[in-house]
Amino acid sequence: MQSSSRLNLVGSSPAFQHALKTIHRLAPVDATVLIGGESGTGKELAARALHYLGPRSDQPFIPVNCGALSDTLFESELFGHERGAFTDAKKSSQGLVGEAEGGTLFLDEIDTLTAKAQGALLRFLQDKSYRRVGGKGYSQADVRVLVASNADLGVLVQQQRFRQDLLYRLNVLCVTLPPLRERHGDALELANTFITRLGHQYRTPERKLHPDAIAFIEQYSWPGNVRELENVIHREFLMSDGDELRCEESRRRMAFATRDDVCARSFKDAKARAIAEFERRYVAELLAQAGGKITDAAKLAGKDRSAFGKLVKKYTIEADFGDFALN
Ligand SMILES: Nc1ncnc2c1ncn2[C@@H]1O[C@H](COP(=O)(O)OP(=O)(O)O)[C@@H](O)[C@H]1O
Ligand SMILES: [Mg+2]
Numbered sequence: 259m260q261s262s263s264r265l266n267l268v269g270s271s272p273a274f275q276h277a278l279k280t281i282h283r284l285a286p287v288d289a290t291v292l293i294g295g296e297s298g299t300g301k302e303l304a305a306r307a308l309h310y311l312g313p314r315s316d317q318p319f320i321p322v323n324c325g326a327l328s329d330t331l332f333e334s335e336l337f338g339h340e341r342g343a344f345t346d347a348k349k350s351s352q353g354l355v356g357e358a359e360g361g362t363l364f365l366d367e368i369d370t371l372t373a374k375a376q377g378a379l380l381r382f383l384q385d386k387s388y389r390r391v392g393g394k395g396y397s398q399a400d401v402r403v404l405v406a407s408n409a410d411l412g413v414l415v416q417q418q419r420f421r422q423d424l425l426y427r428l429n430v431l432c433v434t435l436p437p438l439r440e441r442h443g444d445a446l447e448l449a450n451t452f453i454t455r456l457g458h459q460y461r462t463p464e465r466k467l468h469p470d471a472i473a474f475i476e477q478y479s480w481p482g483n484v485r486e487l488e489n490v491i492h493r494e495f496l497m498s499d500g501d502e503l504r505c506e507e508s509r510r511r512m513a514f515a516t517r518d519d520v521c522a523r524s525f526k527d528a529k530a531r532a533i534a535e536f537e538r539r540y541v542a543e544l545l546a547q548a549g550g551k552i553t554d555a556a557k558l559a560g561k562d563r564s565a566f567g568k569l570v571k572k573y574t575i576e577a578d579f580g581d582f583a584l585n
Pocket of ligand 2: 298301
């Protein structure tokens with residue numbers, strides 16, 4: 259088994275170990291790696307592992323959320339700008355590529371880049387030369403570029419929302435993180451790790467999971483992946499008394515019923531529960547596909563935004579306007 263405790267990458271399932279093996283193999287290569295996987299599967303953690311296990315580990319690791327960069331500011335954010343290059347440019351700035359010099363630049367949510375930004379990135383990746391906005395000469399960057407995407411870039415190319423030539427350039431070395439539902443046994447291992455970690459953080463006596471909580475963690479599909487599990491454990495840890503976590507609150511919120519519970523209920527009640535469980539999973543899975551954006555998820559569902567938003571609120575699922583995320 260790959261030893262990655264130093265990097266806090268937890269999981270013994272074959273699916274996760276396969277991804278970990280790829281990470282260990284690609285870390286020393288010092289080339290661009292495309293990291294794929296649903297939201298919350300650990301893409302940023304994987305990017306950090308690629309950096310810290312590689313030759314640039316004592317140099318900066320600079321994560322950038324591409325979704326937060328506007329079309330007009332993309333080049334100046336990335337490459338920097340000279341003083342007076344545009345109205346708001348009171349001072350010159352070195353840009354994120356300059357900050358990452360010698361180290362690694364991690365471009366997260368690359369699927370959100372606009373056409374213009376995709377063009378600028380492709381030019382930069384050809385030979386890593388770049389020019390500050392408003393500047394004259396070109397500089398040569400010494401950075402490793404890692405990129406991540408929740409969305410399938412191949413599908414975006416078909417929909418003409420992502421440049422094929424950029425995908426060809428990015429698609430050479432890849433690692434895909436499996437969704438938690440395909441990582442048998444890992445949810446429980448992760449939950450126990452989080453409980454131990456929280457115990458140290460809050461200096462509380464040792465606590466463990468009640469058998470009902472274990473059954474829930476093992477059977478639930480975790481559409482929000484490790485992030486959702488981490489949030490659930492965090493909330494349960496803070497909200498429950500005693501030395502056992504029962505996860506009652508989460509089981510209720512997720513309308514999750516064990517087999518015994520179902521048999522003990524009337525048909526009407528059991529049906530309502532099943533519908534609620536379906537609704538919750540459906541909404542959470544669509545939101546995960548839409549990168550947490552209500553408007554996009556509503557479109558995928560063929561519902562209007564406010565009706566879909568009501569469902570999101572009903573099940574207190576993490577979204578753009580989510581209010582229960584603990585990290
Ligand atoms: N294998 C793992 N072991 C421990 N923690 C993990 C693992 N994968 C993800 N996490 C945790 O889950 C959360 C989401 O991970 P992140 O890397 O941000 O996911 P993504 O970028 O794919 O949305 C983070 O708090 C991260 O530390
Ligand atoms: Mg991320």
